[in-house]
Amino acid sequence: MADTAIFDVDGTLVDTNYQHALAWQRAFRRYDVSRPLWRIHRAIGMGGDNLVPDVAGQDVEQEHGDDLRDAWVEEFDRLLGDIEPFEGAHELLQEVKDRGFKLVLASSGKAKHVDVFLDLVDGKSLADAWTTSEDAETSKPEPDLVSTALAKVEGAAGIMIGDSTWDVVAASKLKIPTIAVRSGGYSVGELHEAGAVQVFQSLVEFRAAIEGTPLARATS
Structure with missing residues (x-):
């Protein structure tokens, strides 16, 4: 039983994954590194420190890693105006809060981007x-962000809600179960294989079925 709900933000609450992929592709091209969008998309959910060597190799990371991450920020900034919240995001957060859970919105994004995303779902009010x-x-x-999220509210036990296999893997390293939504583009099978305890097509579907999930009631 958990007392804390840890929501991934990018790709789970706000529709950012394809903007992330496009920004990374443009950043790579600045350094004459060509990678198809599908390959970059498969790594979205990782932080930039892991994404660059995963997509482009360790040599590119050593030669251009920090510069690529700076270029990605510049490219992503140009796409911020295209980003929208997923349907039902705020309502799901309100539902979880009303059921007695501590609520942490966990992002590894830049602070200026996270501010925009939280405003889109009115997250700071909840x-x-x-x-x-x-x-x-x-x-x-790696599980650092998940453990930090739990520590910020002195939670005893958490439930992770995410959209990618990377969310599931990170949480599982702390023995925290994950409920996944398919907004990251991963299949039901992939998410279950990574360790997700339940998978939903959307936040709206998740909320409708919440009584049958670990988020039905928080521990007292």
Whole structure:
């Protein structure tokens, strides 16, 4: 039984995954590194420190890693105006809060981006805490951000809600179960294989079925 709900933000509450992929592709092209969008998309959910070597190799990371991450920020900034919240995001957060859970919105994004995303779902009015890239030394699939999120509210036990296999893997390293939504583009099978305890097509479907999930009631 859990007392804390840890919601991934990018790709789970706000529709950002394809903007992330496009921004990374444009950043790579600045350094004459060509990777197809589908390959980049498969790594979205990782932090930039892990994404660059995963997609482009360790040599590119060593030669251009920090510059690529700076270029990605510039490219992503240009796409911020295209980003929208997923249907039912705020309502689901309200539902979870009303059921007695501490609520943490966990992002490894830049603080200026996280502010925009939280405003899109009116998250600051509901969340007990939130995270940014400044809160963890290493990013998903390492578990640092998840443990930081739980510690911010002194939670005893958590439930992770995410959209990617990387969310599931990071949480599982702390023995925290994950409920997944398919907004990250991963299949039901992939998410279950990574360790997700339940998978929903959307936040709306998730909320409608919440009584049958670990988020039905918080521990007292």
